[in-house]
Amino acid sequence: MKLHEYQSKFLFRDFGIPIPLGKVATSADEAFAISSDLDGVVVIKAQVHVGGRGKAGGVKVAKNAAEARQYADDILGMDIKGLRVNKVLVDPGADIQQEIYLAITNDRSAGKPLIMASMEGGMDIEELNRQRPEAIVREHVDPFAGLQDYQMTFIASAMGLPRAQWRSFAKILRGLYQCYTESDAELAEINPLVITGEGELLAVDGKVIIDDNALFRQPALVEQRDTSDEPESERLAREAGITYIKLEGQIGCMVNGAGLAMTTMDMTKLYGDADGIGPANFLDIGGGATPEQVAAALRIILSDENVKCVLFNIFGGITRCDEVANGILTAYNEVNPSVPMVIRLQGTNAAEGNSIISEAQIPNLISADTLTEAAQRAVAAVKEQA
Amino acid sequence: MSILIDRSAKVLVQGITGRQGGFHAKLMMEYGTDVVGGVTPGKGGEWFEGKPVFDTMRSAVETTNADVSLVTVPARFAGDAVMEAADAGIRLVICLTEHIPVADMMQVVEFCRQRGTRLIGPNCPGVMTPGQAKVGIIPAMVAMPGNAGVVSKSGTLTYEVGFAMKNAGIGISTIVGIGGDPVIGTTFVEVLEMFENDPETEKVALLGEIGGSAEIVAADYIRNAMTKPVAAFIAGRSAPAGKRMGHAGAIVDGGEGSAEEKIQALEAAGARVAANPEEIPGLLA
Numbered sequence: 001m002k003l004h005e006y007q008s009k010f011l012f013r014d015f016g017i018p019i020p021l022g023k024v025a026t027s028a029d030e031a032f033a034i035s036s037d038l039d040g041v042v043v044i045k046a047q048v049h050v051g052g053r054g055k056a057g058g059v060k061v062a063k064n065a066a067e068a069r070q071y072a073d074d075i076l077g078m079d080i081k082g083l084r085v086n087k088v089l090v091d092p093g094a095d096i097q098q099e100i101y102l103a104i105t106n107d108r109s110a111g112k113p114l115i116m117a118s119m120e121g122g123m124d125i126e127e128l129n130r131q132r133p134e135a136i137v138r139e140h141v142d143p144f145a146g147l148q149d150y151q152m153t154f155i156a157s158a159m160g161l162p163r164a165q166w167r168s169f170a171k172i173l174r175g176l177y178q179c180y181t182e183s184d185a186e187l188a189e190i191n192p193l194v195i196t197g198e199g200e201l202l203a204v205d206g207k208v209i210i211d212d213n214a215l216f217r218q219p220a221l222v223e224q225r226d227t228s229d230e231p232e233s234e235r236l237a238r239e240a241g242i243t244y245i246k247l248e249g250q251i252g253c254m255v256n257g258a259g260l261a262m263t264t265m266d267m268t269k270l271y272g273d274a275d276g277i278g279p280a281n282f283l284d285i286g287g288g289a290t291p292e293q294v295a296a297a298l299r300i301i302l303s304d305e306n307v308k309c310v311l312f313n314i315f316g317g318i319t320r321c322d323e324v325a326n327g328i329l330t331a332y333n334e335v336n337p338s339v340p341m342v343i344r345l346q347g348t349n350a351a352e353g354n355s356i357i358s359e360a361q362i363p364n365l366i367s368a369d370t371l372t373e374a375a376q377r378a379v380a381a382v383k384e385q386a
Numbered sequence: 387m388s389i390l391i392d393r394s395a396k397v398l399v400q401g402i403t404g405r406q407g408g409f410h411a412k413l414m415m416e417y418g419t420d421v422v423g424g425v426t427p428g429k430g431g432e433w434f435e436g437k438p439v440f441d442t443m444r445s446a447v448e449t450t451n452a453d454v455s456l457v458t459v460p461a462r463f464a465g466d467a468v469m470e471a472a473d474a475g476i477r478l479v480i481c482l483t484e485h486i487p488v489a490d491m492m493q494v495v496e497f498c499r500q501r502g503t504r505l506i507g508p509n510c511p512g513v514m515t516p517g518q519a520k521v522g523i524i525p526a527m528v529a530m531p532g533n534a535g536v537v538s539k540s541g542t543l544t545y546e547v548g549f550a551m552k553n554a555g556i557g558i559s560t561i562v563g564i565g566g567d568p569v570i571g572t573t574f575v576e577v578l579e580m581f582e583n584d585p586e587t588e589k590v591a592l593l594g595e596i597g598g599s600a601e602i603v604a605a606d607y608i609r610n611a612m613t614k615p616v617a618a619f620i621a622g623r624s625a626p627a628g629k630r631m632g633h634a635g636a637i638v639d640g641g642e643g644s645a646e647e648k649i650q651a652l653e654a655a656g657a658r659v660a661a662n663p664e665e666i667p668g669l670l671a
Binding site: 126142143144181186216243256257259260261265270279316372 | 406461462485486487488489491492493495496511523524525527528538539540541542543544545546549550566568569573593595596598599600603619621622623624625626629630631633636642661662663664
């Protein structure tokens with residue numbers, strides 16, 4: 001779960017990290033009031049779950065409250081990479097002498113928390129990593145012992161931080177590590193952490209991503225979930241316990257298991273790409289898929305108007321094909337799809353599942369034995385409609 | 387001998403009185419796996435299909451001399467269950483549970499490492515040595531005994547490939563599902579190394595997916611140290627960047643972990659990479 005910039009920074013503040021004293025506005029008038037109170041140069045920043053806001057015109061510096069009102073009016077309602085801006089953060093302008101990058105993330109290959117720090121902050125860390133990987137100091141933390149003082153001294157000295165800032169940097173890094181562990185973050189990033197004209201450190205921008213699997217023990221963070229920019233279909237799927245991601249193609253895919261779901265998408269593209277045909281979605285129906293879940297999944301797939309064919313690929317392990325077949329029939333009767341459906345059931349109780357489907361004598365239904373055959377038939381079914 | 391398990395493995399099921407644990411314990415016993423008992427705190431002294439249930443792993447191991455355990459308990463208790471098994475001296479822990487927080491897994495993996503316990507998973511289908519034993523949920527029908535090793539991040543994709551191999555007359559020495567989570571106990575490279583050293587294995591199928599760099603590291607190992615032929619498939623060629631495809635680890639981030647990058651690395655290392663997983667048997671024949 002991604003937090004907005006303002007949520008991330010307010011969370012940092014709870015862990016003793018200094019941030020600009022800004023506030024969130026949902027209207028131009030509110031932005032005017034906040035910037036009047038702040039009195040001086042302010043920055044108006046779009047709050048959306050996507051990178052590259054600045055380039056898209058979602059961050060503007062205003063010299064006074066009147067300008068702040070104008071810029072907030074421009075930015076609110078703006079579309080940034082398909083996401084609508086509903087909130088702006090109004091921050092006081094900072095006197096920036098130096099931009100630092102500081103983040104803690106899960107290093108999956110080491111299986112440990114990883115601190116990354118650089119004096120070349122401000123830019124995208126992936127870009128910096130490509131151009132000048134040697135400019136990033138990396139330090140792993142023992143997951144049992146936690147962050148040690150000597151590690152903070154090492155990071156400060158290795159990155160070339162002026163000695164005058166070591167103490168305040170250590171306090172911020174300590175706070176960020178605490179924030180990362182106590183919030184079950186996958187990423188806690190300050191970029192940039194700036195050195196101001198007075199030599200103070202200030203977290204000007206922040207990004208926190210929470211591990212979805214740990215949300216059960218983070219009730220306060222769950223309350224901050226902003227679903228206003230989540231597509232309707234993905235919200236319905238999340239509520240039904242199904243993983244669904246909308247894509248651009250024509251073949252709706254319903255599959256059990258994430259790896260096989262991706263593979264099924266790949267197969268539709270492998271055989272359809274030459275004709276501009278590909279997957280309309282990623283959908284993992286999960287383990288013991290119930291008829292209700294299959295019906296919900298089918299409704300979600302068909303809510304996408306681009307879908308010209310639905311491909312069921314079920315390899316039964318825990319999932320029993322006869323149960324899925326019954327689920328498909330229930331879903332079919334409820335949803336009554338007009339598009340052709342290719343059904344491929346293999347594995348546990350596949351014979352029973354296939355006979356349930358064939359006895360139902362559903363028109364517009366195409367069966368397939370193998371994954372290859374299923375993908376090819378789905379592609380052919382889309383082509384016929386072109 | 388095969389890798390990780392054979393018919394001599396003595397297996398405890400943690401969570402044996404649960405719905406999932408019980409269901410799969412029975413299937414494992416039907417397959418011929420020597421399930422010697424189970425553990426459910428608070429249910430010690432009960433029996434499951436003629437096998438004793440214990441309150442703790444320590445008492446279960448003392449009584450049964452088990453060397454392998456299968457963890458089937460819910461996510462918020464699973465990390466604790468794995469550590470309990472490691473602390474009781476279990477050699478091999480296989481953890482099926484999905485949705486375990488990464489912070490928990492980082493501690494669990496380190497804990498197992500310190501005690502010399504091999505952990506497979508979490509969020510994996512388990513391990514099967516066809517014709518001898520299976521620990522986990524891999525369906526019996528997907529594989530027959532033979533000399534090809536299979537290592538995979540995914541569950542149902544593994545069944546798909548095992549089944550295609552069986553239909554093509556290719557048997558399997560051992561299937562290892564390592565799991566699709568960001569932090570796991572055993573990596574591709576460690577399993578490749580076991581297969582390389584296993585006299586029963588002559589060739590290997592590797593099934594990877596987008597996200598992370600484990601397949602790239604595996605490609606390095608294949609190039610530098612493997613003498614046995616490897617066929618591979620990488621799922622997620624059609625996945626867009628920045629979207630998480632179900633598995634917690636399956637995400638292409640900032641160009642890192644893409645299918646193209648992994649396929650190129652594997653091909654450069656001499657592995658034969660299939661565009662369609664049903665081509666794997668042909669590449670292994």
